Amino acid sequence: MAGTIAFDRVGVRFGEHNALSDVTITLTQARIGVIGLNGSGKSTFARMLNALVLPGAGEVRVHGIDPSAEAARVRRIAGFVFANPDAQIIMPTVAEDVAFSLRGRGVPQAEIAARVTAELEVFGLSALADAPAHELSGGQKQLLALCAVLITRPELVIADEPTALLDARNRRLIIDHLFSERVPQLVLVTHDLDLAARCDVVLRFEDGRLLEHGDPAEIIARYSEAYA
Amino acid sequence: MISLYRPGTSPLHRMPAGRKLLLIGVLVLAISIYPHTLWTLGIAVAVVVAGYLIAGQGISGLWRQVRMVWMLIVFTGVFQLIFVPWPAATITTTRILLVILCAALISLTTQTSAMLDAIERGLTPLSRIGVRADRIALLLALTITVIPVILGFARDIITAHRARGVRPGPRTFVVPLLVHTMRFADELGEALVARGLRS
Numbered sequence: 169m170a171g172t173i174a175f176d177r178v179g180v181r182f183g184e185h186n187a188l189s190d191v192t193i194t195l196t197q198a199r200i201g202v203i204g205l206n207g208s209g210k211s212t213f214a215r216m217l218n219a220l221v222l223p224g225a226g227e228v229r230v231h232g233i234d235p236s237a238e239a240a241r242v243r244r245i246a247g248f249v250f251a252n253p254d255a256q257i258i259m260p261t262v263a264e265d266v267a268f269s270l271r272g273r274g275v276p277q278a279e280i281a282a283r284v285t286a287e288l289e290v291f292g293l294s295a296l297a298d299a300p301a302h303e304l305s306g307g308q309k310q311l312l313a314l315c316a317v318l319i320t321r322p323e324l325v326i327a328d329e330p331t332a333l334l335d336a337r338n339r340r341l342i343i344d345h346l347f348s349e350r351v352p353q354l355v356l357v358t359h360d361l362d363l364a365a366r367c368d369v370v371l372r373f374e375d376g377r378l379l380e381h382g383d384p385a386e387i388i389a390r391y392s393e394a395y396a
Numbered sequence: 397m398i399s400l401y402r403p404g405t406s407p408l409h410r411m412p413a414g415r416k417l418l419l420i421g422v423l424v425l426a427i428s429i430y431p432h433t434l435w436t437l438g439i440a441v442a443v444v445v446a447g448y449l450i451a452g453q454g455i456s457g458l459w460r461q462v463r464m465v466w467m468l469i470v471f472t473g474v475f476q477l478i479f480v481p482w483p484a485a486t487i488t489t490t491r492i493l494l495v496i497l498c499a500a501l502i503s504l505t506t507q508t509s510a511m512l513d514a515i516e517r518g519l520t521p522l523s524r525i526g527v528r529a530d531r532i533a534l535l536l537a538l539t540i541t542v543i544p545v546i547l548g549f550a551r552d553i554i555t556a557h558r559a560r561g562v563r564p565g566p567r568t569f570v571v572p573l574l575v576h577t578m579r580f581a582d583e584l585g586e587a588l589v590a591r592g593l594r595s
Contacts, residue, residue, distance in 0.1 A: 218590050240592065248590035255583030258534075258591065260541050261401065264509040269591060298403050298507075302544040316591070 170198040170353040171231035171323055173217065178226035180212055187212040191226070191378045193371070199347065201367030201384060202357045203391055208373040214326050214357045218248045231323060244273070247317030251329040253309035254302065262304070262312055263288065263297040269316045283319055291315040291345070307338025314345055321350075328357045361388050400503040406452040408505040413514035416506060420447075420498050427494045432487050444494050444501075451505050461500045462493070469493050512537050534593070542584070549576040 173195040180188040188209045202210045215221040216228055219235035219242050228235055235242045250256055259265040267284045275283070288294045291311050296304065301312060310330060317325060327346060331339040343363065346354055356367060364370050370384040372391055380387055403409075408416065427440050448458040462469075472492055476485035502511070512533040519529035553572050557564045 220586055220590060243590065243592045248587075250583065250587060250590075252583060254545055255580060256587045256591075258541060258584075258588065259537055260508045264507065267509065272592065298401065300544065302541065302548070 170196055172196050172229070173200075173231070173324075173353075173355070174227075174229040175213075175216075176227045176229075178216070178223045178228055180216070180221055181224050186376045187221075188216075189376045193378060193381060195369065197368035198353050199367040199369075200353070200355045201364035201370040202355065202373065203359070203361065203364050203370060203388070204373035204379075205395070209376040209378075210357050210371075210373045211328050212376075213371070213373065213378075214248075214328050214355055217324070217326050217355060218243055218246050220248070244320075245323040247320060247322035247325050249310075249314055249317055249325065249327040249330045251332045253306065253313040253333075256313040256316070257301045257309065260300060260302075261297070262293055262299050262301050265301050265312060266316050266319055269320050273320070287315050287319045292341075305338075307334050307341070310334060310338065310342055311345075314342060318345070318350055322352075324353045324355065325351045326355045326357075329359065330356075331358070331360060331363065361392065364388060400500060401507055402453070402457075402504050404452050404505065406450060406505065408447070408451040408501070411505075413506050413510040414517060416502060417511070417514055417518075420502055423447075424495050424498050427491055427498070432491070434483060434487065437487055437490055440494055441490065444497050447498075447501050451501060453501075453504060457504070458497070461497055465493070465496050468496075508537060508540055538584070542580075545580065546573075546577055549573055549580070552576075 175191045175193050178188060178191045179186070191209075191213065202213060204210045212221055216223060216235065217230050219239035222236050230242050231245060233242045233245070257265050259268045263284050266287055267280050270280045270283065285294070285297075288297055291314070293308070293311060293315060296308065301309070304312065310333070314330070325346065330346065331342055334342060343366075345351075346356065347366065354367075356363065358364055365384050365388055367384050369381060370387040371381040372379045372387050380390070411419075423443065430436065432440070445455075445458065448454070451457075469489060469492065473485060473489040476488050480488075515536065516529045516533040519527060519532055523529060550569075550573055553569055553576070554564055557568065562568070
């Protein structure tokens with residue numbers, strides 16, 4: 169079941185630049201799409217859910233947690249998938265990188281090994297368990313990144329353009345995993361409007377403001393009309 | 397140091413990482429510090445070759461490692477020959493080669509995570525004087541992991557030069573490499589935080 173994400177008059181400034189201004193919204197949907205032009209504030213919005221960016225004004229609550237006060241706690245329930253999978257790989261081999269996600273979570277060593285084996289199987293990466301992670305293809309790396317997030321059984325997955333660098337086959341695989349029941353709640357930042365259309369609600373950002381939100385078909389139609 | 401691990405079931409693969417690091421560490425010290433003659437150095441060569449055979453890497457595996465560092469060895473040997481007699485040059489150059497081969501033998505038979513756990517355990521007593529063993533282990537892991545990424549940046553920059561019909565110069569190569577690397581470091585830092593590592 170999806171938790172509640174609440175923004176109350178939230179603003180973020182980077183130097184002189186207003187990255188996000190006066191955003192107020194409460195979201196309880198399971199699949200939340202975020203669209204907008206480059207630099208519109210959608211990635212800043214997503215990063216605030218994982219305490220990668222903290223509000224300069226206003227208040228954020230993610231499943232009842234204040235990311236500003238309890239960053240570590242919010243990161244335990246919220247996994248993040250970036251556009252560039254290279255930067256998400258920390259350990260040299262595939263299995264070690266997936267296992268790294270469970271470090272410091274009090275999971276016994278034997279259980280870590282079993283969960284890594286099972287997770288790699290789900291993602292079709294078993295044959296690559298001992299392969300150097302950085303020698304994988306771009307699609308395999310993104311699968312690995314998502315695998316490393318889902319092994320922690322997150323309540324919320326935030327994905328910032330996760331399919332931007334992928335071919336059609338790997339795009340489909342990533343989407344299937346993101347929209348599976350294993351992801352209780354998804355915040356998906358994307359330029360892929362077909363993908364956004366699959367969400368329960370879409371947020372449209374422009375110039376650091378939440379311009380509108382609601383039914384995906386209507387929001388996407390207006391966005392396409394404005395920029396197509 | 398890059399990840400060279402080759403899965404296997406040899407006695408060296410099965411040996412706990414800490415004990416293996418200690419054993420090969422002692423061998424490295426013996427190779428480096430002991431005042432070798434050509435005869436005692438021959439024994440050291442035999443021990444290292446035996447190590448590769450026991451680890452199931454064979455002579456071909458040993459040769460693969462030698463080929464990876466042959467330029468360094470030739471350079472060192474020639475440089476030594478200019479200043480010292482040939483027996484001393486041979487001993488020094490062979491010592492360097494054997495130490496590199498010993499280090500590779502650890503990497504070939506030990507998963508990085510096992511090696512890092514052993515290093516972390518070994519350094520834990522130093523936590524009393526404020527040393528963060530987990531951070532040192534993570535730093536080593538990241539070093540091993542990002543070397544191929546930065547090599548990839550270098551390859552991309554050279555390819556981009558070729559595509560535009562120009563030769564890479566020191567400035568047009570180093571500056572973009574630094575920019576790519578620093579941007580990557582930013583992204584990696586953000587990913588580390590997102591994966592639960594405290595900043």
